[in-house]
Amino acid sequence: xxxxxxxxxxxxxxxxxxxxxxxxxGYVGKESALKIESAIKALNFVPNLSARSLKTKRSTIVGLLxxxxxxxxxxxxxxxxxxxxxxxxYQVLFSNIGDDGRLAEESLKTLVQSNAAGIISTFDFTEKYxxxxxxxxxxxxxxxxxxxxxxxxxxxGGRLAxxxxxxxxxxxxAVVSGPINAQSVNNRFKxxxxxxxxxxxxxxxxxxxxxxxxxxxxxxxxxxxxxLQVDSIIAPSDIHAIAFIREILGRGLSIPEDxxxxxxxxxxxxxxxxPALSTIHQPAYEMGSEAAKMxxxxxxxxxxxxxxxxxxVYYVERETLRKLGVKHACQEAEKxxxxxxxxxxxxxxxxx
Amino acid sequence: xxxxxxxxxxxxxxxxxxxxxxxxxGYVGKESALKIESAIKALNFVPNLSARSLKTKRSTIVGLLxxxxxxxxxxxxxxxxxxxxxxxxYQVLFSNIGDDGRLAEESLKTLVQSNAAGIISTFDFTEKYxxxxxxxxxxxxxxxxxxxxxxxxxxxGGRLAxxxxxxxxxxxxAVVSGPINAQSVNNRFKxxxxxxxxxxxxxxxxxxxxxxxxxxxxxxxxxxxxxLQVDSIIAPSDIHAIAFIREILGRGLSIPEDxxxxxxxxxxxxxxxxPALSTIHQPAYEMGSEAAKMxxxxxxxxxxxxxxxxxxVYYVERETLRKLGVKHACQEAEKxxxxxxxxxxxxxxxxx
Numbered sequence: 001x002x003x004x005x006x007x008x009x010x011x012x013x014x015x016x017x018x019x020x021x022x023x024x025x026g027y028v029g030k031e032s033a034l035k036i037e038s039a040i041k042a043l044n045f046v047p048n049l050s051a052r053s054l055k056t057k058r059s060t061i062v063g064l065l066x067x068x069x070x071x072x073x074x075x076x077x078x079x080x081x082x083x084x085x086x087x088x089x090y091q092v093l094f095s096n097i098g099d100d101g102r103l104a105e106e107s108l109k110t111l112v113q114s115n116a117a118g119i120i121s122t123f124d125f126t127e128k129y130x131x132x133x134x135x136x137x138x139x140x141x142x143x144x145x146x147x148x149x150x151x152x153x154x155x156x157g158g159r160l161a162x163x164x165x166x167x168x169x170x171x172x173x174a175v176v177s178g179p180i181n182a183q184s185v186n187n188r189f190k191x192x193x194x195x196x197x198x199x200x201x202x203x204x205x206x207x208x209x210x211x212x213x214x215x216x217x218x219x220x221x222x223x224x225x226x227x228l229q230v231d232s233i234i235a236p237s238d239i240h241a242i243a244f245i246r247e248i249l250g251r252g253l254s255i256p257e258d259x260x261x262x263x264x265x266x267x268x269x270x271x272x273x274x275p276a277l278s279t280i281h282q283p284a285y286e287m288g289s290e291a292a293k294m295x296x297x298x299x300x301x302x303x304x305x306x307x308x309x310x311x312x313v314y315y316v317e318r319e320t321l322r323k324l325g326v327k328h329a330c331q332e333a334e335k336x337x338x339x340x341x342x343x344x345x346x347x348x349x350x351x352x
Numbered sequence: 353x354x355x356x357x358x359x360x361x362x363x364x365x366x367x368x369x370x371x372x373x374x375x376x377x378g379y380v381g382k383e384s385a386l387k388i389e390s391a392i393k394a395l396n397f398v399p400n401l402s403a404r405s406l407k408t409k410r411s412t413i414v415g416l417l418x419x420x421x422x423x424x425x426x427x428x429x430x431x432x433x434x435x436x437x438x439x440x441x442y443q444v445l446f447s448n449i450g451d452d453g454r455l456a457e458e459s460l461k462t463l464v465q466s467n468a469a470g471i472i473s474t475f476d477f478t479e480k481y482x483x484x485x486x487x488x489x490x491x492x493x494x495x496x497x498x499x500x501x502x503x504x505x506x507x508x509g510g511r512l513a514x515x516x517x518x519x520x521x522x523x524x525x526a527v528v529s530g531p532i533n534a535q536s537v538n539n540r541f542k543x544x545x546x547x548x549x550x551x552x553x554x555x556x557x558x559x560x561x562x563x564x565x566x567x568x569x570x571x572x573x574x575x576x577x578x579x580l581q582v583d584s585i586i587a588p589s590d591i592h593a594i595a596f597i598r599e600i601l602g603r604g605l606s607i608p609e610d611x612x613x614x615x616x617x618x619x620x621x622x623x624x625x626x627p628a629l630s631t632i633h634q635p636a637y638e639m640g641s642e643a644a645k646m647x648x649x650x651x652x653x654x655x656x657x658x659x660x661x662x663x664x665v666y667y668v669e670r671e672t673l674r675k676l677g678v679k680h681a682c683q684e685a686e687k688x689x690x691x692x693x694x695x696x697x698x699x700x701x702x703x704x
Contacts, residue, residue, distance in 0.1 A: 046465055060462075061445070069427040069434075070620060078421050082448055086455075091462050093413070094446040096434055103438075110412075110443050113398055213624055242624045249626040268422060269621045272565055272594045274601040 011039035065121035080288025118295035135298035158191030170232035178236035275319035363391035417473035432640025470647035487650035510543030522584035530588035627671035
């Protein structure tokens with residue numbers, strides 16, 4: 001194994017210069033840096049990270065704590081984090097911690113032990129661990145107390161969903177709130193409701209309990225059974241929207257003619273399905289890469305100007321909202337309403 | 353900060369016993385272990401992993417190298433790896449390396465530097481790096497040269513897909529080969545073709561180039577345009593199958609009445625969509641957890657009895673294959689065939 005002494009000898013600099021260069025800790029002149037770099041390459045020298053982190057105190061490991069990587073929203077966020085960090089010589093230590101962060105503790109212990117450079121997490125545990133000496137950036141589910149956060153403009157997204165469905169002629173709208181008690185999710189829901197309250201449309205609110213598909217599908221069935229006049233669904237996620245689509249089509253109804261659906265997230269699968277889901281695009285990849293960028297700034301002791309970074313969302317028009325101008329919306333909505341009589345309802349459904 | 357000396361004093365054992373206990377390296381009596389464990393808890397002692405890995409040579413980090421976490425097959429595999437390792441005190445260092453492993457090199461360097469306990473990878477780079485002194489388990493895309501591997505029974509899966517579609521009355525079958533040149537994917541395709549060759553059905557073979565949805569959808573359109581009599585699709589993945597479903601429904605055709613589709617993988621989304629996808633279930637979670645188990649065995653210098661672990665696959669009946677007994681299959685297939693005249697074809701499509 002090549003040692004740091006051999007690198008120093010080959011580069012014609014002192015061992016401590018090589019150490020400073022490797023640890024990126026302290027001044028190394030440009031010329032020396034170039035010499036060291038070529039010596040490292042020529043000798044195929046691999047610095048020992050464990051030795052290095054003992055000296056610099058910080059490793060190049062960044063923790064990524066997500067609720068559940070099998071929730072289709074998170075892989076794209078994880079990719080944004082991973083690609084940004086990988087290019088800059090950092091590595092991603094990944095854990096599923098659950099929606100409520102209950103599995104975070106073990107991971108935090110590991111990250112402390114590893115002298116992690118930083119932590120990116122959907123769950124804000126910083127109040128519970130005030131002495132944690134590692135930079136933490138909360139992503140997506142940023143709360144009032146989060147010091148550093150990257151999130152999407154949930155208020156604008158919630159408004160946009162309601163506006164788009166009204167423009168498409170919605171008269172009876174089921175607004176479904178997301179399954180977790182997070183500010184991000186609540187903000188979307190409240191903003192949608194605020195827009196609907198200003199309109200002449202009827203609406204009812206529902207609360208989802210889970211992201212699990214069989215639960216979500218049962219919930220969708222219950223909404224359709226409960227709100228017989230419903231002609232429009234504002235779903236809290238694309239997963240929920242896709243469950244509604246399945247339930248609506250399974251009842252022999254058409255989308256968007258009988259019932260229109262708007263999702264939230266714009267997961268990859270939403271453009272794959274038929275009909276393709278009209279939805280609010282969240283910048284999942286960018287949230288990941290911006291959070292990673294913030295961690296790198298913090299780990300390098302550079303100041304972060306914007307501690308709370310809000311990224312824009314936008315509407316993606318596909319096939320589950322009617323394509324009407326605002327002017328025609330009301331007339332068209334009238335035309336669609338009588339068709340509701342076609343809907344097959346079970347005896348049980350009518351009892352709700 | 354609590355030191356190892358304080359733990360030793362509190363437990364009434366020697367410092368070297370505590371070291372052996374923490375590093376899991378060498379003999380520690382049961383009684384001593386219990387004493388040390390309670391001392392660690394009472395003092396809230398956190399061993400420094402960097403210091404520890406310098407001594408034991410191996411860290412508790414396991415590399416997980418996957419082609420692309422946004423390919424919906426991999427999150428479930430990653431979850432299997434992560435949950436198994438997390439419970440046993442190991443951490444997952446995660447990288448996207450591309451289908452061809454082109455991004456593996458940087459990650460490997462890091463894992464060597466971190467004294468990783470092991471590597472789980474879809475891409476077998478072991479021939480390229482014969483001196484790598486870290487246990488490697490190849491997962492899913494295991495090749496002839498892979499020393500340790502966990503994979504699904506691709507031959508049985510390929511056969512099963514062809515058998516199920518024949519049982520459902522397939523007469524004209526498009527068999528699509530997967531987009532990567534891996535033994536796993538080739539085995540499935542060849543096994544499907546072997547079954548079809550033994551049958552009286554007509555079939556044509558196609559090769560997909562990508563997992564990217566817009567590419568896959570165009571490919572699906574080209575298959576439908578090229579093979580006008582096609583009544584059945586054997587897709588190389590659920591992503592491909594879902595692209596076919598979208599393209600078929602978008603042409604005003606019915607599934608499974610006009611064209612039936614069978615997928616491969618059983619990703620979460622396949623049960624969400626309408627019609628729900630009939631597919632071959634791959635045990636993605638189990639592949640992950642079994643690979644993790646093998647790594648833990650290897651990292652602990654325990655012998656691994658089964659170096660190549662093949663996991664079973666099974667057929668999941670949903671809504672995209674006709675529900676016919678084998679006996680009625682041929683008669684029914686005849687009935688469906690005349691309907692093909694309904695199919696709208698563009699001028700361009702007919703030119704193919």
